[in-house]
Amino acid sequence: MTTMKLSDLAKTIRSKNAGTDKITFDVIFREAAAYEQVKRSRALTRQSVSQLLKINPNRITDFVEYDPAYAIKFTILRDRPSGSAGDGDIFGAQQYAPLLDVEIELDN
Amino acid sequence: MKSLKIICPNGHLGFAPLKVESFRLGVAAKPDYIAADSGSDDIGPVPLGTDTCASPAAWQEHDLEHMLLAARELGVPMLIGSAGDTGTNSRVDMYVEMIRKIARRHDLPPFRIGWFYSEVDRELVRAQISSGHAVAGLDARPDLTEDELDATTRVVAMAGVHPFVELLAQDCDVIIGGRSSDSAIFAAPALFHGFPEAQAYYLGKVLECASFCAEPYGAKETVLGEITNDWVEVTAMHPGQRCTVASVAGHAMYERSNPYHEYVAGGLLDMTDCHYQQVSEKTTRVTGMRFVPATELRVKLEGSGKVGERFVGMAGIRDPYTIANVDEVIAWSRAQVVERFGPEGWELHYNVFGRDGIMGPLEPLRDQPGHELLVVVQGLAPTREMAEEVTMTGTRQLFYARLPDVKGTAGGVSFVLDEVLPASPAHRWTLNHTMRIDNPLSLFPTQTATIGEAATSDA
Numbered sequence: 346m347t348t349m350k351l352s353d354l355a356k357t358i359r360s361k362n363a364g365t366d367k368i369t370f371d372v373i374f375r376e377a378a379a380y381e382q383v384k385r386s387r388a389l390t391r392q393s394v395s396q397l398l399k400i401n402p403n404r405i406t407d408f409v410e411y412d413p414a415y416a417i418k419f420t421i422l423r424d425r426p427s428g429s430a431g432d433g434d435i436f437g438a439q440q441y442a443p444l445l446d447v448e449i450e451l452d453n
Numbered sequence: 454m455k456s457l458k459i460i461c462p463n464g465h466l467g468f469a470p471l472k473v474e475s476f477r478l479g480v481a482a483k484p485d486y487i488a489a490d491s492g493s494d495d496i497g498p499v500p501l502g503t504d505t506c507a508s509p510a511a512w513q514e515h516d517l518e519h520m521l522l523a524a525r526e527l528g529v530p531m532l533i534g535s536a537g538d539t540g541t542n543s544r545v546d547m548y549v550e551m552i553r554k555i556a557r558r559h560d561l562p563p564f565r566i567g568w569f570y571s572e573v574d575r576e577l578v579r580a581q582i583s584s585g586h587a588v589a590g591l592d593a594r595p596d597l598t599e600d601e602l603d604a605t606t607r608v609v610a611m612a613g614v615h616p617f618v619e620l621l622a623q624d625c626d627v628i629i630g631g632r633s634s635d636s637a638i639f640a641a642p643a644l645f646h647g648f649p650e651a652q653a654y655y656l657g658k659v660l661e662c663a664s665f666c667a668e669p670y671g672a673k674e675t676v677l678g679e680i681t682n683d684w685v686e687v688t689a690m691h692p693g694q695r696c697t698v699a700s701v702a703g704h705a706m707y708e709r710s711n712p713y714h715e716y717v718a719g720g721l722l723d724m725t726d727c728h729y730q731q732v733s734e735k736t737t738r739v740t741g742m743r744f745v746p747a748t749e750l751r752v753k754l755e756g757s758g759k760v761g762e763r764f765v766g767m768a769g770i771r772d773p774y775t776i777a778n779v780d781e782v783i784a785w786s787r788a789q790v791v792e793r794f795g796p797e798g799w800e801l802h803y804n805v806f807g808r809d810g811i812m813g814p815l816e817p818l819r820d821q822p823g824h825e826l827l828v829v830v831q832g833l834a835p836t837r838e839m840a841e842e843v844t845m846t847g848t849r850q851l852f853y854a855r856l857p858d859v860k861g862t863a864g865g866v867s868f869v870l871d872e873v874l875p876a877s878p879a880h881r882w883t884l885n886h887t888m889r890i891d892n893p894l895s896l897f898p899t900q901t902a903t904i905g906e907a908a909t910s911d912a
Binding site: 357361362363364365366367369371373375376396398405406407409411412414415416417420422424425426427428429430431432433434435436439440442443 | 457494495496497498499567591592593594698699702703705706707708709710711712713724727729755760763800802803804807809810811813816817818831833879880881882883
């Protein structure tokens with residue numbers, strides 16, 4: 346079974362605040378083929394993402410496979426509001442890094 | 454009116470200056486309105502709590518000047534929402550004053566300005582709670598309690614289209630808004646001219662971040678939106694950017710928890726069945742949006758409360774044994790603060806960069822720290838003097854931490870500065886809630902004036 350890293354398949358992998366209490370993650374692909382491949386691989390699901398970030402799946406408020414933009418998007422609740430003392434990322438903009446190395450199994 | 458055109462030059466006016474070239478191209482396209490949002494809650498709770506800006510006045514004035522001169526040149530209205538990052542009353546007054554100053558500097562012919570405020574008296578919120586109308590928590594927050602309200606320094610309500618439409622109806626040429634929903638700034642003129650809600654709110658949604666709906670990536674460039682009764686089109690003004698099906702559809706996701714739904718005061722914009730079509734090289738057309746009116750009018754409240762005065766310290770670690778035991782080093786420092794000040798009445802926060810300083814408990818590689826670490830220390834206390842001493846103790850005692858097998862006994866950490874630095878008072882977001890209101894204008898008092906009259910009675 347061949348695998349590829351998510352960062353080699355996706356055009357954009359990013360994270361950002363969605364309001365004061367949530368961080369949203371976007372994984373966007375250039376074309377349908379890569380997007381469908383990642384969807385089929387089941388490497389990005391509520392379950393896998395909550396394991397990767399070591400959070401209870403109930404902290405994932407939204408998980409959407411968004412066909413119009415070839416994108417997989419999910420949103421998590423922060424453990425405290427953005428900008429509270431000790432928050433290391435007020436904008437939530439550097440939380441996506443662990444997604445880069447997620448291995449995607451290729452089925453062809 | 455068959456169609457209406459609005460340009461947006463900046464997704465967060467003031468946070469970084471707009472780019473002039475694409476803005477001038479946008480102005481040359483003869484828009485009917487020029488509008489921009491100047492607010493964000495991304496900047497954290499400090500600016501709202503301390504009633505300050507996150508953006509330098511020079512950048513705010515730069516953008517307001519370009520927009521005002523262009524708007525007066527074209528003879529079209531200019532709309533700004535969430536003045537000065539937070540949209541508090543003082544920030545609205547500050548923007549109105551900047552507009553007066555720019556008008557004087559350029560000797561502009563008279564024009565009408567309108568503005569509205571968004572700050573909410575805490576007692577009004579308390580009255581809602583006491584009368585049994587829950588101030589409902591968003592994003593898994595519990596309903597607001599009076600205790601949490603007491604911990605709040607300042608509250609703003611997020612205006613919908615209503616105060617903007619009211620001021621347009623009063624023939625204002627320039628509108629400066631308090632805290633506003635970003636899409637409302639653009640939806641308001643479209644609704645004022647009779648376009649349908651679905652298309653109007655979609656227009657706002659797609660324009661509010663300016664060139665973030667275009668590709669390749671490049672912020673602060675102007676985009677032009679056009680609305681009819683059937684569709685919304687969006688066009689990149691920068692010569693090197695295009696609005697494509699992918700960039701426009703992709704933008705629906707940006708900074709939103711869900712790409713299909715956008716809640717505004719008065720309803721829900723449903724983008725589930727949006728259809729995107731490239732109609733020319735730089736333009737994408739969107740159809741199929743829907744609007745679901747709300748059964749009850751609820752307005753979003755943002756509140757920030759002060760936690761304490763704050764100082765910041767920093768310490769580096771290179772010894773691999775100390776790195777492996779950094780939690781013990783931190784525990785030692787904390788214990789020294791407990792010894793000095795007791796267990797309560799202060800806070801210490803440690804971010805360990807090189808291990809998990811950015812992601813905290815979400816960090817998957819927490820057990821693989823780098824070969825050097827930076828520990829950033831934040832100390833909070835009721836007074837500046839105490840905050841400084843808490844932070845100094847919490848930082849300097851890292852140097853004296855007692856690890857059983859450490860070889861380096863002359864000092865356990867490195868210092869770039871042997872001092873602690875004053876920082877903004879620590880705040881936290883206390884309100885992210887919604888409150889029921891009967892009259893959509895009641896929380897947003899409006900005012901108008903004429904700027905530039907020979908006898909400037911109001912200036």
